[in-house]
Amino acid sequence: MELGKKEEGIIRKGPWKAEEDEVLINHVNKYGPRDWSSIRSKGLLQRTGKSCRLRWVNKLRPNLKNGCKFSLEEERVVIELQAELGNKWARIATYLPGRTDNDVKNFWSSRQKRLARILHSSSSSSTPNSTINKSHSHNNNNNNNNKHKRPIPIAAHNEVPPLPMDQGRIFSASSAGELSSKVPSYTSSFNENSSEIKMVSLPDLVNPKLLNFEQDLGQPLFNCSTEKNPCIDTQPLNLNPFPPMSQSQLELAFPSEEHQDFLARFGEPYFDVFGSLEASKLGNGTEIPFCIPPFLEPVGKPDNLSPTPDSLFDDFPVDMFDQIESLPSPPPP
DNA sequence: AATCGAGACAACCGCCTTGGA
DNA sequence: GTCCAAGGCGGTTGTCTCGAT
Known part of the structure; x- marks a missing residue:
């Protein structure tokens, strides 16, 4: 999901799409959970590094109990x-x-x-x-x-x-x-x-x-x-x-x-x-x-x-x- | 069926810390 | 020692869902 030059400066906010998640997961699989800002600098996503990190930590990380109420x-x-x-x-x-x-x-x-x-x-x-x-x-x-x-x-x-x-x-x-x-x-x-x-x-x-x-x-x-x-x-x-x-x-x-x-x-x-x-x-x-x-x-x-x-x-x-x-x-x- | 309120959840913002140049 | 960027963290807000009325 490469971004055009036009869109490089745009920072996307709001809910994440499945495609974005996929890109993020691929990045983590490749480089590990770091270099978040490089995701944007490489043009992979229009998200800030912070946003990427947050998404990974809160939703995409393995073994999360998403959807479960606190016991x-x-x-x-x-x-x-x-x-x-x-x-x-x-x-x-x-x-x-x-x-x-x-x-x-x-x-x-x-x-x-x-x-x-x-x-x-x-x-x-x-x-x-x-x-x-x-x-x-x-x-x-x-x-x-x-x-x-x-x-x-x-x-x-x-x-x-x-x-x-x-x-x-x-x-x-x-x-x-x-x-x-x-x-x-x-x-x-x-x-x-x-x-x-x-x-x-x-x-x-x-x-x-x-x-x-x-x-x-x-x-x-x-x-x-x-x-x-x-x-x-x-x-x-x-x-x-x-x-x-x-x-x-x-x-x-x-x-x-x-x-x-x-x-x-x-x-x-x-x-x-x-x-x-x-x-x-x-x-x-x-x-x-x-x-x-x-x-x-x-x-x-x-x-x-x-x-x-x-x-x-x-x-x-x-x-x-x-x-x-x-x-x-x-x-x- | 429509409305409202509460709860759950996701995401952003700002501040602080840390590490490298 | 200083500056700066990146990352981490806590606070806050917005949205959605669901149950009650």
């Missing part, structure tokens, strides 16, 4: 590493085989948006502070709208539950050693518990019904493979000794600094739900104890000060907390 385990990895490393998407992505920094970034961004939307809707439906108590008593007294909702005790949260899967698998990526030195608890706590547990692609991690189905049937409900880009791991997670967390739990359990900033705008005590996240605990060599996220435990505040879960979660589906009960108890101290 529960991948989500946990992202959440924990984000707490540990911050928005170092490229680094986080190195611990997730088949995922790109863009994937991780997009996943996190979606999650942030979702959380913000949930908080916004809950804050608009029940005004913080003065109205909380109203809502509290209201919800505790036969609120028909919430009769199916379980009360969610709220407390500060400052621990990140560890990953229940076989870390050796996920962190067998190139920089696994680096992580294990940084986050030793990943490998120290659960290897003995976990036999062969593989990272899986789950159909819809938010949907407890599907999770239950999967547990019941012992086989994946959903094969996220596409004809073009089959997923790498599609096995069910039956060997997981710990129950999965629902998406709602994940969202509420691991507030990042940005989350906390966001929450802080709403003032006390309404968003004291999460407490502070002491991410440093992950990196100082101490082991992370597995425990019920503190937001699931009574906070110990007087009733007139503590917001009720129902006031916060009025807008949530009635069955969204079904997974919470299945969380394991914390180990004895």
Whole structure:
């Protein structure tokens, strides 16, 4: 696909065509994933070197899990590493085989948006502070709208539950050693518990019904493979000794600094739900104890000060907390 | 059937880092 | 030591799809 002299100066933008992909792949096969700018200088494509590199890294590179949603385990990895490393998407992505920094970034961004939307809707439906108590008593007294909702005790949260899967698998990526030195608890706590547990692609991690189905049937409900880009791991997670967390739990359990900033705008005590996240605990060599996220435990505040879960979660589906009960108890101290 | 909102994804932009001249 | 180009990375935006209403 040689370009005429007329077109040499033109830089094409927008979606990539199959022909362009083909040219790019041929170039990489020939010269390796480098010299991106030479693709344009040679007149092979009207794309910038940056654009070519991005296309290769995000879409054309082999073994990418294109079209697969993040598995529960991948989500946990992202959440924990984000707490540990911050928005170092490229680094986080190195611990997730088949995922790109863009994937991780997009996943996190979606999650942030979702959380913000949930908080916004809950804050608009029940005004913080003065109205909380109203809502509290209201919800505790036969609120028909919430009769199916379980009360969610709220407390500060400052621990990140560890990953229940076989870390050796996920962190067998190139920089696994680096992580294990940084986050030793990943490998120290659960290897003995976990036999062969593989990272899986789950159909819809938010949907407890599907999770239950999967547990019941012992086989994946959903094969996220596409004809073009089959997923790498599609096995069910039956060997997981710990129950999965629902998406709602994940969202509420691991507030990042940005989350906390966001929450802080709403003032006390309404968003004291999460407490502070002491991410440093992950990196100082101490082991992370597995425990019920503190937001699931009574906070110990007087009733007139503590917001009720129902006031916060009025807008949530009635069955969204079904997974919470299945969380394991914390180990004895 | 049409509309709307949310989520997922792809791609661009700007800044920073790095390596070579 | 400085400059410059290329590459890498994070933030942001635009588009598409799908489900709910």
